Amino acid sequence: MERILFGDNQFFGVNHMSEEKARAQAMKFQDIKAVIDVLDAAYDEGIKVFMCTTHERIGEVCDHMRADPERYKDFQFYPCMPYAHKYANAATELGILEALRSFLPEEGAFNVMLKGGMSLATKDVEGIGQLLIDAEMKMFQGLQTPVIFLQNVVTDLLLGLGFKEAFRIFADHVKNKYNAEPGFITMNMPKLLDVLEELGIEKPIVCSNINKIGFRMCGGIDTYETAIAGRNFRPVAMSVFASGAISPKEALEYVCKQKKIESIVFGASSRQNIRQTKQLIDQFLPTECGTF
Amino acid sequence: MTLRIALIGLGKMGLSHYAIINSHPDVNLVAVCDSSGYMLDVLNKYVGIKCYTDYKKLLSEEKPDAVLIATPSRFHGEMVKAALDLNIHVFCEKPFCLDLAQGQRLVELAESKGLVNQVGYHYRFVGAFQEMKRLVDAGVIGRIHHVRAEAYGPVVLKPKGSTWRTSKNEGGGCLYDYACHGIDLVNYIVGRPDAVGGTVLNKVFSRDVEDEVYSTFFYADGKTGQIAANWSDESYRKMSTKVSVWGSNGKIAADRQEVQIYLRDGTNQMPNLNKGWNTRYTTELTDEVWYYLRGEEYSAQIDHFVQSIKAGRNDTRSTFRSALETDLVAAMMIKDGESSHVDVGSMTQTMVMPTKKVGGLGFINKLLS
Missing domain, CATH: 3.30.360.10 (Dihydrodipicolinate Reductase; domain 2)
Known part of the structure; x- marks a missing residue:
């Protein structure tokens, strides 16, 4: 896995500190060209991975990358699926089953349709799961997606329900069909590790908030630090700045001290911020983070 | 003390509550109830939870300490009453009760029995x-x-x-x-x-x-x-x-x-x-x-409900009584939305309307008549 991953919250009006800031960012990145400019800046600064939600607008980014394979030959996507608000808003309007049905493929081969219908009829959760994953992955066709993540709202819903089989279904399909490594985003990392271990998913890639103030680290910062140091998984740190509550230097120094963290994901809206953050990570990592 | 809680309704909110209660260290989720056979079959098959399609049967057979009701709003009244009658603490999704008189009776019933009552106003x-x-x-x-x-x-x-x-x-x-x-x-x-x-x-x-x-x-x-x-x-x-x-x-x-x-x-x-x-x-x-899951407030409200039961405290932060006030508003x-508004026509009577002059108010009057 690459050690620095570029995130996408800033592009889609997600900001955990301020709705006004979120809206200003959504406006700034309304034109996909503005998104691509920032991605280009990150790529040119040596950040090769875009860890992104399967938001429909990412499709336009994918089109752009596909159109210039030479320029983007090292560019990788780590898709995070699904874009949950799409499902949540549809479920409010249509009910859960109808919402699911509305996201299953309509077009294409007859057998896909048939499989969809059969799946719903026979309660073949595995079949439905595979179709939903395929629907989310469609936009990345022909692009590199070596790691595919399950979004935290889904991971944590399944974790809470105790629907463990779903993690196996996800992991198997991502490996078998996309030749990718499965990743899991969660707000409840220690609990998730217990379940993934139980399922025999070895050394799983798990992305969670890891920050100095313990923001949204359920189970507590001490449990997280112990898990990172001692458990058999590949930690990816997100929300390292806790939405701006911690200064960049302090934030990155803390994260880099957690020696087994494999990757850090961060978002930024300008080349200057990207460069500064990358420089800080490079400064703290080589000497202090042996496993990178 | 581990509380035995049951859940009625497996829509969007119901599933979210399921995940949260099921993870609570002081709670044992004993059974769920829904009218959709599909959702129940999937949960039963993959999660192994005991499933009912008749909430009355669930309440009488399982005798839970508390119940979470997350069904469409029009069912809230009868379900809350059935639970209170069996001395079961109730957490009900919002809005509380569409019928104000029924809501009032439920508030009084819950309070007179000293049962913990809460409505899902998570904000x-x-x-x-x-x-x-x-x-x-x-x-x-x-x-x-x-x-x-x-x-x-x-x-x-x-x-x-x-x-x-x-x-x-x-x-x-x-x-x-x-x-x-x-x-x-x-x-x-x-x-x-x-x-x-x-x-x-x-x-x-x-x-x-x-x-x-x-x-x-x-x-x-x-x-x-x-x-x-x-x-x-x-x-x-x-x-x-x-x-x-x-x-x-x-x-x-x-x-x-x-x-x-x-x-x-x-x-x-x-x-x-x-x-x-x-x-x-x-x-x-x-x-x-x-x-x-989705926000701290969803977990915090469930924990508040659980801790209130454990402490025997029925003045939750979002009681039936406060939710009834919301229903009342x-x-x-x-x-009020059905009542009439002041329209332009009604104002013409209060205006002095010269009738034969061209322009001015006569013109306005003509427009309005």
């Missing part, structure tokens, strides 16, 4: 709104003269859809789904209005229910309020709720992420509050929860 558990209430109660912005609650989001964006949420007599519509959160926050932070006026319940895309809601609140002490809710606003990624309060010494605005406080006079205030702008962020206002708004 009362958002750190920013709690902080706002604390500051308002402490008199930081002086005497309150106006409050405004707003809720916008993207639910109904085109003319279609037919779930219970889009059916008027089942408690659907923007009033019960979105505006009720705003009403409840107003009630929580500055108190229940004594009258409402100028209520608008308009359709944008829906056929049977309102998609936008606006109303003015009046209080006996002279303060006023306004509410605006619109669930057909695509410019929001998800439901977004904001409350602003104006007082004689400034203003406080809060949403899920932050509290902005403006003080005219910073003297004799609480520590860390200055004259002018002050900001508090969610990162400093939010208490950690044992399990996170919603009902006042519906009634």
Whole structure:
């Protein structure tokens, strides 16, 4: 896995500190060209991975990358699926089953349709799961997606329900069909590790908030630090700045001290911020983070 | 003590509650009930939970300590009553009860039996709104003269859809789904209005229910309020709720992420509050929860319910009684929305209308007649 991953919250009006800031960012990145400019800046600064939600607008980014394979030959996507608000808003309007049905493929081969219908009829959760994953992955066709993540709202819903089989279904399909490594985003990392271990998913890639103030680290910062140091998984740190509550230097120094963290994901809206953050990570990592 | 809790209703909120209760260290989720065989079969097959399609059977056979009701709103009344009759503590999703008289009886029943009762107004558990209430109660912005609650989001964006949420007599519509959160926050932070006026319940895309809601609140002490809710606003990624309060010494605005406080006079205030702008962020206002799904407030409200039962404390932060007040305001708004407005025509009688002159008021009169 690459050690620095570029995130996408800033592009889609997600900001955990301020709705006004979120809206200003959504406006700034309304034109996909503005998104691509920032991605280009990150790529040119040596950040090769875009860890992104399967938001429909990412499709336009994918089109752009596909159109210039030479320029983007090292560019990788780590898709995070699904874009949950799409499902949540549809479920409010249509009910859960109808919402699911509305996201299953309509077009294409007859057998896909048939499989969809059969799946719903026979309660073949595995079949439905595979179709939903395929629907989310469609936009990345022909692009590199070596790691595919399950979004935290889904991971944590399944974790809470105790629907463990779903993690196996996800992991198997991502490996078998996309030749990718499965990743899991969660707000409840220690609990998730217990379940993934139980399922025999070895050394799983798990992305969670890891920050100095313990923001949204359920189970507590001490449990997280112990898990990172001692458990058999590949930690990816997100929300390292806790939405701006911690200064960049302090934030990155803390994260880099957690020696087994494999990757850090961060978002930024300008080349200057990207460069500064990358420089800080490079400064703290080589000497202090042996496993990178 | 491990509480035995059952869950009725496996829609969006029901599943979310399922995940949260099921992870709670002090709770054993004993059974679920839903009318959809599909959802039950899937859960039974993959999670192994005991499933019922008849809630009465669930309550009498399982005899849970507490029940969570997350069914469409029109079922709340009978289900809450059945649970209370069996001395079961109840957490009910919002809105509480569409029939005010029935709601009143349920409040009295729960209170007379000393049962813990709570309604799922989760915004009362958002750190920013709690902080706002604390500051308002402490008199930081002086005497309150106006409050405004707003809720916008993207639910109904085109003319279609037919779930219970889009059916008027089942408690659907923007009033019960979105505006009720705003009403409840107003009630929580500055108190229940004594009258409402100028209520608008308009359709944008829906056929049977309102998609936008606006109303003015009046209080006996002279303060006023306004509410605006619109669930057909695509410019929001998800439901977004904001409350602003104006007082004689400034203003406080809060949403899920932050509290902005403006003080005219910073003297004799609480520590860390200055004259002018002050900001508090969610990162400093939010208490950690044992399990996170979608937002701390969903877990916090369930934990509050559980701890209230364990402590034998039935004055929860969102009681049946407070939720009934929210239902009452919603009902006042519906009634007000049906009443007539002052129209232009009615004003012509009060105007002096020269009849034979060209132009001036005669022209206006002609237009209006």
